[in-house]
Amino acid sequence: xxxxxxxxxxxxxxxxxxxxxxxxxxxxxxxxxxxxxxxx
Numbered sequence: 001x002x003x004x005x006x007x008x009x010x011x012x013x014x015x016x017x018x019x020x021x022x023x024x025x026x027x028x029x030x031x032x033x034x035x036x037x038x039x040x
Contacts, residue, residue: 003031
C-alpha cells in the first residue's frame with residue numbers, strides 16, 4: 001500500500017513525483033517490480 005501511495009502522489013501532485021528504485025510503469029499504466037528469490 002505504501003508503494004502504491006508513493007506512485008499515486010506524482011499523478012495527483014505534479015512536481016512531487018517519487019522515483020522508486022526498480023518500479024516501472026508498463027504500457028497499461030500498471031506498476032511492476034522485479035522480485036528475486038534466493039535459490040535453495
